Amino acid sequence: MEFKDYYASLGVTRDASPEDIKKAFRKLARKYHPDVAKDKKVAEEKFKAINEAHEVLSDPQKRQRYDALGAGWKDAAASESTSRTGNGRARRHRPGSAPDVHFEGTGFSDFFERFFGGTPGGAGRGADADYGTQWFGEDTAPQRGRNIEGDLLVRLEEVLNGSVRAISLQRTHPVTGASETHTFKVRIPAGVSEGQTIRVAGKGEPGADGGESGDLYLRARFAAHPDFRTQSADLVHELVLAPWEAVLGITASVPTLDGRVSVRIPPGTNPGQQLRVRERGLPRGGGGRGDLFVSVQVKLPAQLSDEERALWTQLSQVSKFNPRTE
Numbered sequence: 380m381e382f383k384d385y386y387a388s389l390g391v392t393r394d395a396s397p398e399d400i401k402k403a404f405r406k407l408a409r410k411y412h413p414d415v416a417k418d419k420k421v422a423e424e425k426f427k428a429i430n431e432a433h434e435v436l437s438d439p440q441k442r443q444r445y446d447a448l449g450a451g452w453k454d455a456a457a458s459e460s461t462s463r464t465g466n467g468r469a470r471r472h473r474p475g476s477a478p479d480v481h482f483e484g485t486g487f488s489d490f491f492e493r494f495f496g497g498t499p500g501g502a503g504r505g506a507d508a509d510y511g512t513q514w515f516g517e518d519t520a521p522q523r524g525r526n527i528e529g530d531l532l533v534r535l536e537e538v539l540n541g542s543v544r545a546i547s548l549q550r551t552h553p554v555t556g557a558s559e560t561h562t563f564k565v566r567i568p569a570g571v572s573e574g575q576t577i578r579v580a581g582k583g584e585p586g587a588d589g590g591e592s593g594d595l596y597l598r599a600r601f602a603a604h605p606d607f608r609t610q611s612a613d614l615v616h617e618l619v620l621a622p623w624e625a626v627l628g629i630t631a632s633v634p635t636l637d638g639r640v641s642v643r644i645p646p647g648t649n650p651g652q653q654l655r656v657r658e659r660g661l662p663r664g665g666g667g668r669g670d671l672f673v674s675v676q677v678k679l680p681a682q683l684s685d686e687e688r689a690l691w692t693q694l695s696q697v698s699k700f701n702p703r704t705e
Contacts (some may be wrong), residue, residue: 383490385445387431393446397437404433404528408605414536427486427532430602434495437603441495448494483547485597486532496530514601524584524593529578531597533567535604536612538661539636541569548595565680570662571599573609605635612669615653618674620644633673635659650677 386393389403409415410426435441455474481489487496531544532567549560567581576596581594607614616633624631628646632639635656642654654670658671 380489383428383431383488385435387443388428388432388635389436391436395436400433400436404429404437404603405605408433408603410584412532412605426602431487433489433603435602444494480527482529483549484530484545486602487530492529520567520588521590522587522589524586524631526593526596527583528598528669530597530600531565531567532602533571534602534606535598535609535661536636537567538601541571542567546579546597551650566596568665571597572664573601575599581585598677607636607671609661609671612663614660614669615672615674616643617674617676618642619678620648622677622679625649625675625677631673633671635671636661644675648675650675 383465386395389395389400389407391399391403391584395403408426408428411422411429413419413423413426442551466662468682482492483513504546508530527548545562546565547560547562549558561582565577567577567649571577576598579595580595581592582595585592607616609615614636618631618633619682620631621695624644625648628644630650633642637659638701640656642656644654648654652675654675655672656671659671660670680687
């Protein structure tokens with residue numbers, strides 16, 4: 380298992396503010412989004428890496444846990460593995476039980492799965508959580524293999540259109556060291572919801588003494604998108620306007636998952652006001668699609684030329700508008 384430097388992935392310092400992390404992610408995500416990058420393969424791997432880093436560093440609890448790991452991350456991983464097998468007590472495993480599991484193609488690294496996988500905000504690889512310990516001399520009746528759990532990074536474009544993902548699952552036996560890799564395809568259905576589990580029958584832990592294999596359960600985790608945030612089946616896009624655009628109105632080009640559309644911003648639109656573009660969101664469970672909400676933000680110029688300052692001064696002298704009396 381390889382340590383992941385999430386700060387380096389986003390190109391920020393360890394004391395970066397939440398806003399710094401957000402800006403860094405958006406800049407990199409727009410550059411490496413698989414739908415716009417020329418080298419799709421390289422971009423896809425980079426996009427996964429920055430999404431994983433954003434997933435951890437944008438969540439205060441996960442970031443605190445990550446920072447606390449520090450140089451002792453290997454000891455923490457070993458401690459967690461030991462606690463799952465009986466609080467440090469030595470066990471003799473029967474061949475075929477409790478293999479170490481590694482995923483490829485899910486969008487998350489082993490490091491993430493180990494410390495930050497499972498339910499949002501939680502920690503610990505779901506793939507290990509169900510394993511028990513078997514003893515020599517037990518009843519040799521056929522036993523069904525335990526289920527394996529993992530996380531699956533799903534882009535919003537895949538939520539809209541569905542996709543087929545190639546997944547590789549490598550098992551390394553803790554006693555013999557023997558490893559085997561199984562590669563198979565997983566269908567991500569259109570309209571999959573955040574946290575929904577996708578069952579892959581027979582891809583869990585092998586059964587013992589002729590028992591059937593367990594199943595693999597992959598939890599859908601939506602990839603952060605540089606242009607949208609999700610609200611159930613709805614999408615929200617933040618549109619930044621100059622002060623005069625908000626005052627005078629403008630027709631703006633905004634992104635959707637289906638391509639860009641023109642949205643008319645009425646004169647006098649206030650910051651925080653939302654405009655709806657119907658049926659440009661994600662699929663709804665009962666059919667149809669959610670909406671896209673364009674959330675208006677107004678940004679002031681950080682620097683003014685002498686001419687600009689003179690014009691703003693002139694406006695302040697002729698305008699009768701007073702926001703404190705409205």
